[in-house]
Amino acid sequence: MLSKNIKKFFKIIKIAKKKKEINCIDYYTCINKKISNYSPEVILVILYLIYSARHGHSCIPKKHFVKKKIKRKNVFIKLLNIVSKNNINWFNTVISSMLCSNGTQKTPLVIDKKYIYLYKYWYSENKIIELLYQKKSKKKKNKIEYKKLIKKYCSNYIDKNQKNAVKKALIHNLFFLLGGPGTGKTNIIAYLILILIKISKKKIKIQLTAPTGKAVNKLTQSIYKILKKKNIQKNEKKMIPKEGITLHKLFKIQKETNKNNAKYIKRKKKIDILIIDESSMISLNIMEIILTCIKKKTKIIFVGDVYQLPSVETGSILKKICNFKKKKKEKKKIFFVLKKNYRFNKNSGINFLINQLKKKKIKDINKIYKKKYKDIIWKNLNTSNDYLNMLKKIKLYYKKYWNYVNKKKNPKKIIHKFNKYRILCIINKGIFGTKKINQYLDNYFIKINNKKKKKEFWYHGKPIIIKKNNIFLKLMNGDIGICLYKKKKKKIYFLLSTGKIKKFNPEILFHYKTAWSTTIHKSQGSEFLSVNIIIPNYFSNKFSKELFYTAISRAQKKVTIYANKKILNKIINNNKERYSGLKKKIEELNIFS
Numbered sequence: 001m002l003s004k005n006i007k008k009f010f011k012i013i014k015i016a017k018k019k020k021e022i023n024c025i026d027y028y029t030c031i032n033k034k035i036s037n038y039s040p041e042v043i044l045v046i047l048y049l050i051y052s053a054r055h056g057h058s059c060i061p062k063k064h065f066v067k068k069k070i071k072r073k074n075v076f077i078k079l080l081n082i083v084s085k086n087n088i089n090w091f092n093t094v095i096s097s098m099l100c101s102n103g104t105q106k107t108p109l110v111i112d113k114k115y116i117y118l119y120k121y122w123y124s125e126n127k128i129i130e131l132l133y134q135k136k137s138k139k140k141k142n143k144i145e146y147k148k149l150i151k152k153y154c155s156n157y158i159d160k161n162q163k164n165a166v167k168k169a170l171i172h173n174l175f176f177l178l179g180g181p182g183t184g185k186t187n188i189i190a191y192l193i194l195i196l197i198k199i200s201k202k203k204i205k206i207q208l209t210a211p212t213g214k215a216v217n218k219l220t221q222s223i224y225k226i227l228k229k230k231n232i233q234k235n236e237k238k239m240i241p242k243e244g245i246t247l248h249k250l251f252k253i254q255k256e257t258n259k260n261n262a263k264y265i266k267r268k269k270k271i272d273i274l275i276i277d278e279s280s281m282i283s284l285n286i287m288e289i290i291l292t293c294i295k296k297k298t299k300i301i302f303v304g305d306v307y308q309l310p311s312v313e314t315g316s317i318l319k320k321i322c323n324f325k326k327k328k329k330e331k332k333k334i335f336f337v338l339k340k341n342y343r344f345n346k347n348s349g350i351n352f353l354i355n356q357l358k359k360k361k362i363k364d365i366n367k368i369y370k371k372k373y374k375d376i377i378w379k380n381l382n383t384s385n386d387y388l389n390m391l392k393k394i395k396l397y398y399k400k401y402w403n404y405v406n407k408k409k410n411p412k413k414i415i416h417k418f419n420k421y422r423i424l425c426i427i428n429k430g431i432f433g434t435k436k437i438n439q440y441l442d443n444y445f446i447k448i449n450n451k452k453k454k455k456e457f458w459y460h461g462k463p464i465i466i467k468k469n470n471i472f473l474k475l476m477n478g479d480i481g482i483c484l485y486k487k488k489k490k491k492i493y494f495l496l497s498t499g500k501i502k503k504f505n506p507e508i509l510f511h512y513k514t515a516w517s518t519t520i521h522k523s524q525g526s527e528f529l530s531v532n533i534i535i536p537n538y539f540s541n542k543f544s545k546e547l548f549y550t551a552i553s554r555a556q557k558k559v560t561i562y563a564n565k566k567i568l569n570k571i572i573n574n575n576k577e578r579y580s581g582l583k584k585k586i587e588e589l590n591i592f593s
């Protein structure tokens with residue numbers, strides 16, 4: 001390639017870094033000593049694979065490079081044009097070079113059928129397949145009559161289908177319990193734990209975990225609430241999991257490197273049953289760590305909803321593993337999908353919308369706009385008038401909360417009152433984002449709170465949300481705190497999942513922000529009686545159907561959607577699939593047959 005083109009090539013990358021089109025870590029990865037010796041063509045492929053991994057893809061279809069199928073007009077199109085002008089077969093040159101193999105050698109790039117990978121993601125996918133296969137085949141030969149046990153302990157509490165799920169979870173060493181919100185997953189896990197405890201001849205270690213602290217606390221408390229009403233012997237009570245911990249903490253995964261000392265963990269972790277909730281949020285890397293560090297005889301149960309948001313890191317593992325096409329007459333023995341919803345009644349619009357969003361192509365979404373359902377309200381968000389009306393509505397609701405705060409003294413009741421209602425935004429920035437909504441409500445409540453009009457962060461009734469797990473204060477990412485003044489002294493009150501109230505001086509809190517509105521990502525694992533979803537009046541490819549599904553499924557009773565109809569229709573048809581070879585490999589290797 002001519003030196004002037006090479007200069008142009010690297011100049012484009014540098015500008016992209018400045019414009020933040022390319023993450024600066026990725027930029028320095030590509031121009032560090034080792035990689036910068038590679039040809040521009042190889043650098044282009046590596047840089048695009050790193051960029052795509054940051055957007056969740058563990059690989060890229062080869063055609064993206066050959067037929068320039070790179071979707072969005074971005075820096076990579078410009079780089080592609082430079083290298084293709086120089087050599088029309090540039091991609092074949094790259095994949096036939098020493099830097100690319102079929103995975104048998106440890107080369108930076110790996111070609112596997114129609115995809116091209118960075119080695120580490122190709123290795124992770126294959127390791128996961130291998131470990132899932134080993135795990136799956138470890139089916140316990142049980143003489144135990146599960147049917148009798150299920151009849152004895154679960155008869156009036158869960159339905160026939162749910163009992164069937166309990167039975168399969170007891171039989172298999174690897175099990176996937178799938179279902180939307182309110183389908184009884186937590187109940188099933190509770191009764192499964194009850195039976196496991198009852199039939200265990202020795203003390204068993206049951207470990208509850210999830211990708212977020214909030215999710216694992218919610219699961220632990222719900223299960224504890226269900227089981228504490230059961231007649232359980234004193235020695236059995238000790239086996240009921242009282243404290244769940246996050247996957248990062250359980251496997252000692254370093255946040256910065258996303259790595260852990262697998263050999264040490266494997267030796268140390270004596271877990272008999274591992275139950276992982278909100279499994280849709282497990283990334284490729286974390287899945288590899290889980291399967292690598294867990295002993296062969298440990299029973300693993302993945303619980304989750306494949307339609308919810310995947311991990312913010314690379315891979316949407318649960319969906320790829322569970323959505324493989326089975327061969328005719330075969331049963332997906334270790335996968336169980338719960339369909340019946342106990343949270344919503346049959347006329348529920350929320351349930352209608354949740355089921356519609358599970359389909360590839362959504363047909364009668366217009367029922368939402370024609371106000372057919374009482375529990376789903378759609379408000380047009382087109383004009384500035386619509387926007388101002390929305391703000392008024394939101395302010396009106398929170399005014400009720402505000403009056404409640406100024407009447408009641410009980411922090412627990414105040415937090416429950418606040419948690420009944422939530423404004424969910426897709427984004428943080430801009431007039432449709434959390435920052436603007438929070439600022440608007442802050443200004444309003446500061447004004448009515450202290451006549452001096454002094455701009456203070458803290459005021460009576462102010463809600464905040466914790467942004468990072470705080471192990472010292474035992475606060476989890478997503479926990480809501482309310483500022484309450486008592487005799488001019490302010491404290492921040494938190495309602496822990498144990499049901500206990502904890503209060504802190506604001507000075508010892510950190511990593512928090514105002515929480516009148518939060519993002520949909522932050523709301524994962526939580527539920528609210530009434531949810532308001534604010535959709536911007538423009539479309540971005542980041543606004544996926546999964547994001548909207550996750551927002552809708554946070555509501556227990558009512559959803560109000562503030563959206564421009566056209567934009568909303570684009571979002572609910574934006575199936576953002578993440579590229580991965582897992583599904584194909586599972587089908588070809590038939591590992592779950």
Ligand SMILES: Nc1ncnc2c1ncn2[C@@H]1O[C@H](COP(=O)(O)OP(=O)(O)OP(=O)(O)O)[C@@H](O)[C@H]1O
Nearest residue numbers: 157158159180181182183184185186187188342343
């Ligand atoms: N078979 C059943 N009969 C009656 N009520 C049920 C049954 N199964 C579950 N429920 C009720 O439905 C509600 C939701 O159950 P559960 O919390 O187990 O669902 P879930 O799938 O875990 O929900 P989420 O994913 O939103 O946490 C609970 O109030 C539960 O008591």
